[in-house]
Amino acid sequence: MANQEYSVNALMADQLKFVDLATTDSITAAEVWEIIEPDLAVMLTEFYKKIQEEIETPALTHEQVKRLIPAQIEHWRKLFKFDFSTDYENSVRRVGIAHHRIDLKPQLYVAGYTLIQNYMLEKIYAHYADTPEKVFSLSLVLNKLISVDMGLALSVYQMELL
Numbered sequence: 001m002a003n004q005e006y007s008v009n010a011l012m013a014d015q016l017k018f019v020d021l022a023t024t025d026s027i028t029a030a031e032v033w034e035i036i037e038p039d040l041a042v043m044l045t046e047f048y049k050k051i052q053e054e055i056e057t058p059a060l061t062h063e064q065v066k067r068l069i070p071a072q073i074e075h076w077r078k079l080f081k082f083d084f085s086t087d088y089e090n091s092v093r094r095v096g097i098a099h100h101r102i103d104l105k106p107q108l109y110v111a112g113y114t115l116i117q118n119y120m121l122e123k124i125y126a127h128y129a130d131t132p133e134k135v136f137s138l139s140l141v142l143n144k145l146i147s148v149d150m151g152l153a154l155s156v157y158q159m160e161l162l
């Protein structure tokens with residue numbers, strides 16, 4: 001496996017700094033998680049259904065989807081817990097490596113992220129429909145977190161390809 005030794009940690013530190021994620025954003029991140037988590041499994045069921053219907057990947061079995069939904073929820077939980085620990089780093093690494101292994105095109109991976117991100121934005125909007133400033137502040141933190149996560153997974157992907 002190429003470049004196994006590179007540091008997700010160093011990349012992560014740069015990225016967190018660049019998007020200005022402040023420690024106080026952890027409170028907002030926890031709030032976002034409370035809003036999105038209840039229906040996330042249902043959303044991901046639809047997500048994998050769409051993938052099975054529209055994307056050429058090695059056929060996803062029912063058993064695989066059953067395993068992937070909780071795996072993905074766990075990954076999101078780590079991100080929104082704002083705990084950028086080795087546990088999270090390892091999870092990012094697994095995500096990048098898994099998608100590289102199945103030869104998922106980066107553009108489809110990014111598109112998949114967008115679907116999930118829009119679902120999250122919809123939930124925030126529905127929750128705070130009467131308080132636009134809350135929608136705005138939660139959305140800013142959501143976007144930062146998503147960009148960090150997606151960027152790191154793609155970096156793993158890219159280094160795997162070197």
Ligand code: HEM
Binds near residue numbers: 071098101102104
């Ligand atoms: C169109 C987009 C996507 C497709 C087709 C796809 C497909 C897959 C497949 C087939 C696997 C299993 C690979 C294996 O173990 O052999 C996998 C693993 C995984 N995917 Fe995706 N995925 C997509 C997007 C995403 C996104 C946006 C996330 C968000 C974080 C994600 C999170 C994960 C996680 C957490 C795993 C399990 C990694 C592990 O611990 O082994 N996937 N994906």
